[in-house]
Amino acid sequence: xxxxQATDIQKxxxxxxxxxxxxxxxxxxxxxxxxxxxxxxxxxxxxxLTMLEKKGLISRQPKKSRGIKLIETITGIPVMGSIAAGQPxxxxxxxxxxxxxxxxxxxxxxxxxxxxxxxxxxxxxxxGDYVVIKPQDTCxxxxxxxxxxxxxxxxxxATLKRFFQEKDHDRVRLQPANSELEPIxxxxxxxxxxxxxxxxxxxxxxxxxxx
Amino acid sequence: xxxxQATDIQKxxxxxxxxxxxxxxxxxxxxxxxxxxxxxxxxxxxxxLTMLEKKGLISRQPKKSRGIKLIETITGIPVMGSIAAGQPxxxxxxxxxxxxxxxxxxxxxxxxxxxxxxxxxxxxxxxGDYVVIKPQDTCxxxxxxxxxxxxxxxxxxATLKRFFQEKDHDRVRLQPANSELEPIxxxxxxxxxxxxxxxxxxxxxxxxxxx
DNA sequence: CCTTTTATCGAACGTATTTTCCGAATATTA
DNA sequence: TAATATTCGGAAAATACGTTCGATAAAAGG
Numbered sequence: 001x002x003x004x005q006a007t008d009i010q011k012x013x014x015x016x017x018x019x020x021x022x023x024x025x026x027x028x029x030x031x032x033x034x035x036x037x038x039x040x041x042x043x044x045x046x047x048x049l050t051m052l053e054k055k056g057l058i059s060r061q062p063k064k065s066r067g068i069k070l071i072e073t074i075t076g077i078p079v080m081g082s083i084a085a086g087q088p089x090x091x092x093x094x095x096x097x098x099x100x101x102x103x104x105x106x107x108x109x110x111x112x113x114x115x116x117x118x119x120x121x122x123x124x125x126x127x128g129d130y131v132v133i134k135p136q137d138t139c140x141x142x143x144x145x146x147x148x149x150x151x152x153x154x155x156x157x158a159t160l161k162r163f164f165q166e167k168d169h170d171r172v173r174l175q176p177a178n179s180e181l182e183p184i185x186x187x188x189x190x191x192x193x194x195x196x197x198x199x200x201x202x203x204x205x206x207x208x209x210x211x
Numbered sequence: 212x213x214x215x216q217a218t219d220i221q222k223x224x225x226x227x228x229x230x231x232x233x234x235x236x237x238x239x240x241x242x243x244x245x246x247x248x249x250x251x252x253x254x255x256x257x258x259x260l261t262m263l264e265k266k267g268l269i270s271r272q273p274k275k276s277r278g279i280k281l282i283e284t285i286t287g288i289p290v291m292g293s294i295a296a297g298q299p300x301x302x303x304x305x306x307x308x309x310x311x312x313x314x315x316x317x318x319x320x321x322x323x324x325x326x327x328x329x330x331x332x333x334x335x336x337x338x339g340d341y342v343v344i345k346p347q348d349t350c351x352x353x354x355x356x357x358x359x360x361x362x363x364x365x366x367x368x369a370t371l372k373r374f375f376q377e378k379d380h381d382r383v384r385l386q387p388a389n390s391e392l393e394p395i396x397x398x399x400x401x402x403x404x405x406x407x408x409x410x411x412x413x414x415x416x417x418x419x420x421x422x
Numbered sequence: 423c424c425t426t427t428t429a430t431c432g433a434a435c436g437t438a439t440t441t442t443c444c445g446a447a448t449a450t451t452a
Numbered sequence: 453t454a455a456t457a458t459t460c461g462g463a464a465a466a467t468a469c470g471t472t473c474g475a476t477a478a479a480a481g482g
Contacts, residue, residue, distance in 0.1 A: 027237055030440065040461060042440075043462080062440085065277060066439090067440085083342075124336075125335075160294045204415075206416075207413070208355065218429085242468080252430070254431080255430060255431065257472090258428090258429080276469055
């Protein structure tokens, strides 16, 4: 809607702000904008920034130096559509959304672990994959979790498994996703004392290296 | 080396700058730093910033408002170690590296596609996964590529397959990773005329939603 | 025990930066 | 054609902000 109404100069101004922020990691001052766009007056720059704000492209923090924020933080990778190997689908020309890979995962205390081995292979988690862990005490049945066995002294050893609380048997089952491997069965009492859920897997990331 | 010599206050200052930049998308002013760390004097803040610069953690642009830059732009998710479901491994307390999920993929013209169906399931690419595509004309045998069939008029339809150039048969084979599906076999001449490699898969990203 | 480094405050100073006001030229619209 | 929005300049006013200086301690090192 209003975003299209931006004038030529305003579009150039907006683009400059975007590129400036990419390189400088901070918004430009009004003077820097003016210098770039060859606008002699800072008041003039202010006018266009006001317009850009009215048109919903930026927001401003009054009285703050460099108080410009982009409304749509266009970080990430554009998602161009869907694809199926079986029946080819169309690829659109406009991004449908931005894949904010990892960015929305960052805020908390999320961390990543590198998966070794094929023990979760049937969940399509491969050797070398990164699993992103969101720390939390509790989890639901079927969640893939990092379970830690508490030990004397140092930090315990951790394991990546699917979590199942089997109420009828009054025990907890930690199930690998590999039919060649056996689950770990722990009586409820022992679980409460010796084990702890460290967090659950919220995302998986795999880099495809050159062969 | 010198980065370790940072004082407690300087570490807190550094951490605040990092978190401020994450939320505000710009560096803080000296006064904002002081307010946060309960330092009453801006000169005092300046002193510690000078120390941080001397110790190589930040760089400063004199006389510029918010003229602070992080030397190591620690975006991303900390990788805390390895984990194997089979034989539990230790989780270290210090991050081994930062998982720059997607960030090093952004610069070029990379884009993402959402995978539909199970046609690449044996390569552990699942329904709903994001595949990150790096555009390129050529590829090597075995690469997972987006192949496009050129058509009259509009943009062609795309398919996700493993690419094999079979020189002995003078043909190209597009192989799905699902034994229930048949490969697409294309004679070399037809390939050159009607097909094109759009790009190759460089990464895979999967979000694990709540059950 | 003395010296050096580090940490702290407060205040003053000068520059950086935004904001506001006035005026004018140009285009757009009614 | 009159009214209105847009685009520009210049300059003053008001903050915001970084920098510098003097003084005081506590901690560290020898």
